[in-house]
Amino acid sequence: MAKTRGAAVHYDSVQKSYDGVSLVVKNLNLDIPPGEFLTMLGPSGSGKTTCLMMLAGFEPATHGEIYLNERPINNVPPHKRGIGMVFQNYALFPHMTVAENLAFPLQVRNVGKAEQQEKVKRALEMVELGSFGNRRPAQLSGGQQQRVAVARALVFDPELVLMDEPLGALDKQLREQMQYEIKHIHENLGVTVVYVTHDQTEALTMSDRVAVFNDGVIQQLSTPDDLYEDPQNSFVAQFIGENNKLNGKVVDIQGEECLVELDDGTKLKADKVNVSEVGDRTTLSLRPERVEFDTHDQMDNLVNGQIEELIYLGDHIRVRMNVAGNDEFIVKVRNRGEKRKLTVGETVPVGWALNDCKALDAVV
Amino acid sequence: MSNTANAEMLTTQDGKPLKAALSRALFREKMRSLMLIAPLLIFVLLTFVAPIVDMLWRSVENKIVSDTLPETVVVLQEWDPATGEAPDEAAYEALYNDLKIAVAEKTHTRLGSRLNYEKSGISSLFRKTGRRIKRMDEAGPFKEQFLEADGKWGDVEVWQVLKQLSPRFTGGYFLNAVDAEQTPEGIQMKPDEDRIYLFLFGRTLFLSIMITISCLLLGYPIAFLLASLPLRSSNLLMILVLLPFWTSLLVRTSAWKVLLQQQGVINDFLVWIGLISDANRLVMINNQTGTIIAMTHILLPFMILPLYSVMKTISPSYVRAAKSLGANDWIAFWRVYFPQSVPGIGAGAVLVFILSIGYYITPELVGGTSGIFISNRIAYHISSSLNWGLAAALGTLLLVAVLVLFVVYDKIVGIDNVKLG
Ligand SMILES: Nc1ncnc2c1ncn2[C@@H]1O[C@H](COP(=O)(O)OP(=O)(O)OP(=O)(O)O)[C@@H](O)[C@H]1O
Numbered sequence: 001m002a003k004t005r006g007a008a009v010h011y012d013s014v015q016k017s018y019d020g021v022s023l024v025v026k027n028l029n030l031d032i033p034p035g036e037f038l039t040m041l042g043p044s045g046s047g048k049t050t051c052l053m054m055l056a057g058f059e060p061a062t063h064g065e066i067y068l069n070e071r072p073i074n075n076v077p078p079h080k081r082g083i084g085m086v087f088q089n090y091a092l093f094p095h096m097t098v099a100e101n102l103a104f105p106l107q108v109r110n111v112g113k114a115e116q117q118e119k120v121k122r123a124l125e126m127v128e129l130g131s132f133g134n135r136r137p138a139q140l141s142g143g144q145q146q147r148v149a150v151a152r153a154l155v156f157d158p159e160l161v162l163m164d165e166p167l168g169a170l171d172k173q174l175r176e177q178m179q180y181e182i183k184h185i186h187e188n189l190g191v192t193v194v195y196v197t198h199d200q201t202e203a204l205t206m207s208d209r210v211a212v213f214n215d216g217v218i219q220q221l222s223t224p225d226d227l228y229e230d231p232q233n234s235f236v237a238q239f240i241g242e243n244n245k246l247n248g249k250v251v252d253i254q255g256e257e258c259l260v261e262l263d264d265g266t267k268l269k270a271d272k273v274n275v276s277e278v279g280d281r282t283t284l285s286l287r288p289e290r291v292e293f294d295t296h297d298q299m300d301n302l303v304n305g306q307i308e309e310l311i312y313l314g315d316h317i318r319v320r321m322n323v324a325g326n327d328e329f330i331v332k333v334r335n336r337g338e339k340r341k342l343t344v345g346e347t348v349p350v351g352w353a354l355n356d357c358k359a360l361d362a363v364v
Numbered sequence: 365m366s367n368t369a370n371a372e373m374l375t376t377q378d379g380k381p382l383k384a385a386l387s388r389a390l391f392r393e394k395m396r397s398l399m400l401i402a403p404l405l406i407f408v409l410l411t412f413v414a415p416i417v418d419m420l421w422r423s424v425e426n427k428i429v430s431d432t433l434p435e436t437v438v439v440l441q442e443w444d445p446a447t448g449e450a451p452d453e454a455a456y457e458a459l460y461n462d463l464k465i466a467v468a469e470k471t472h473t474r475l476g477s478r479l480n481y482e483k484s485g486i487s488s489l490f491r492k493t494g495r496r497i498k499r500m501d502e503a504g505p506f507k508e509q510f511l512e513a514d515g516k517w518g519d520v521e522v523w524q525v526l527k528q529l530s531p532r533f534t535g536g537y538f539l540n541a542v543d544a545e546q547t548p549e550g551i552q553m554k555p556d557e558d559r560i561y562l563f564l565f566g567r568t569l570f571l572s573i574m575i576t577i578s579c580l581l582l583g584y585p586i587a588f589l590l591a592s593l594p595l596r597s598s599n600l601l602m603i604l605v606l607l608p609f610w611t612s613l614l615v616r617t618s619a620w621k622v623l624l625q626q627q628g629v630i631n632d633f634l635v636w637i638g639l640i641s642d643a644n645r646l647v648m649i650n651n652q653t654g655t656i657i658a659m660t661h662i663l664l665p666f667m668i669l670p671l672y673s674v675m676k677t678i679s680p681s682y683v684r685a686a687k688s689l690g691a692n693d694w695i696a697f698w699r700v701y702f703p704q705s706v707p708g709i710g711a712g713a714v715l716v717f718i719l720s721i722g723y724y725i726t727p728e729l730v731g732g733t734s735g736i737f738i739s740n741r742i743a744y745h746i747s748s749s750l751n752w753g754l755a756a757a758l759g760t761l762l763l764v765a766v767l768v769l770f771v772v773y774d775k776i777v778g779i780d781n782v783k784l785g
């Protein structure tokens with residue numbers, strides 16, 4: 001199948017209000033190139049579904065315009081948009097068999113009988129449910145229903161597929177398996193996928209780019225690794241992965257670096273990301289696995305901390321420490337069969353590189 | 365397990381057939397649920413099933429002749445009405461013996477009125493004979509004395525009725541209920557002018573279907589609206605739907621009288637706007653139109669509620685999914701929404717149909733003569749003519765008709781497809 005089947009989506013200053021009092025989506029500008037797998041990630045109520053529904057045509061935008069392949073679609077009814085959609089509860093028609101469900105979009109498009117059968121068969125094989133055509137949705141397991149829903153959204157060869165938390169109802173193991181399957185289907189078909197989830201692991205493993213939503217605003221739009229490595233603000237740093245917070249004040253700025261004095265007087269060097277001038281309050285963000293116990297003098301930052309708790313997790317050990325007055329400071333130590341044993345109550349030096357420590361906007 | 369997957373019959377670990385084990389497990393479950401419904405079951409048995417059984421019994425039971433005239437019944441077995449002659453002396457003697465006891469126990473008048481259903485005049489014959497019997501000579505000859513008391517005792521037909529009703533069970537009520545009668549030549553339909561019940565059954569059926577259809581046509585959009593409106597507005601609408609339940613049935617039916625009669629509100633209005641002339645006021649009450657309108661109004665909630673409760677469970681995402689797959693509004697409704705609402709239609713239609721087929725008050729009040737139902741006849745036989753056997757036979761036929769329709773419905777739609785919520 002062609003690799004370039006996808007459609008381009010463009011949100012142009014889109015706003016949405018349900019009640020005329022508050023904005024659920026605030027000035028959304030978003031460009032999705034053809035063939036991309038874009039995930040909207042964010043906490044509950046951040047407006048992800050709303051954005052998706054506006055694209056699918058089930059909610060009108062209060063302001064702004066959405067373009068599909070350069071064509072404004074605000075006045076195009078949902079059934080003429082040609083967008084495939086996978087719903088959270090699958091929305092498989094319970095009174096039709098699996099094959100009838102898949103044939104439905106082909107029937108309404110007046111596709112010939114033979115071609116219908118051919119496409120249904122192919123779609124079922126794509127999701128490895130070749131022999132399930134005659135079953136009713138109720139006779140399938142959750143994972144199977146989910147696959148049928150995916151197959152149905154793809155069977156009429158849409159250029160764009162929307163998925164709203166399609167894996168939300170599945171258990172963890174099945175969810176992971178389905179993540180890969182959806183990812184592979186996307187790679188093979190080359191469709192554009194807009195995916196909604198509030199599970200960050202899911203977003204990171206599947207997406208080309210992730211749009212992190214909060215409060216109706218995209219906080220950051222970047223590739224999964226950028227999102228993790230270079231969070232642009234404290235919300236993203238908090239939301240993606242685990243994160244140590246240290247609150248302080250900027251006391252010096254030199255190019256891309258800055259010096260931050262923590263509330264207990266400790267001074268740390270950090271990457272200047274989201275602070276502008278000396279005197280700004282800031283929150284330093286530091287990933288637990290970037291903190292080292294094997295310290296040496298050349299390290300950018302060196303502090304002493306007291307070990308409060310040790311949690312053995314097999315491949316790594318989680319150490320909870322009190323560092324600079326923060327007793328929720330987590331360090332992940334890879335389990336390499338260390339000779340040196342850590343003990344609770346012991347005070348040890350820890351260190352990390354400047355680039356691993358980001359000075360972001362302050363949170364209270 | 366793979367090792368049992370290919371086996372012809374699956375067994376449990378200890379070698380018992382899986383099916384038996386399963387049904388045993390399910391049986392225990394069933395018994396437990398049976399215990400839970402036991403109080404209701406007993407209540408229903410006593411107050412519902414027992415009266416129905418009693419009704420079925422009465423519709424064929426016919427002890428009265430053989431109980432009141434035991435000797436006569438035996439003698440009459442020998443008599444053949446086809447000869448065209450009244451029975452001989454023996455029968456009259458038996459009749460004398462029986463009647464003497466019956467008169468003493470005052471049961472002869474009851475028998476008279478029972479036999480009167482079959483042939484008019486017998487009631488007075490029995491009363492008259494009852495007064496004369498004491499003066500009759502015990503030594504006979506009885507035939508003469510009876511003929512002297514009333515010439516009707518020489519009438520073959522009277523004796524024929526007696527003989528016909530001698531068995532302890534009779535199909536007579538049922539024959540009557542389907543406008544047939546037992547003649548010496550066998551079972552025959554009654555003459556045209558005496559037939560009423562089959563026609564009434566037909567009309568009841570026809571009107572009930574009309575009422576069900578109009579309830580469905582009016583109720584479906586309302587239920588749809590109810591199910592799709594946001595909670596606050598749908599609550600208000602629901603109150604409006606339920607409002608009829610809060611007013612007395614009689615009040616509502618009388619209101620229809622006021623509205624529909626020829627000098628009523630609707631006719632006045634139509635005349636006033638000039639749609640009809642004063643001379644041509646519409647006849648909308650005391651006929652079938654009146655029955656259909658009033659009954660539709662009264663039974664509408666019974667259609668709306670099951671429809672609503674089924675529609676409420678149809679997630680809006682189905683219609684959205686259909687649209688996202690390319691279906692326009694109509695196809696999304698017809699192919700996706702409507703099939704899922706069929707169980708509600710089934711439940712509502714069955715409910716309305718069964719309620720209306722046995723309805724009685726409203727047709728009585730607004731139906732006139734052309735809009736009454738079979739149930740009005742049943743009520744008449746129970747409370748006015750006191751012919752309970754016929755009432756029971758009519759009721760039984762009604763019950764059978766409903767059951768047959770139910771089975772047909774099950775075959776066509778499937779009873780599993782009925783959902784009340
Ligand atoms: N139909 C509606 N009417 C009024 N308000 C709505 C409606 N749908 C959503 N909202 C509000 O809009 C906001 C965003 O909702 P939305 O469904 O887009 O969130 P979401 O990011 O998809 O959340 P979740 O992860 O829980 O699905 C919420 O505050 C919600 O209460």
Ligand SMILES: [Mg+2]
Binds near residue numbers: 048049050164
């Ligand atoms: Mg959502």
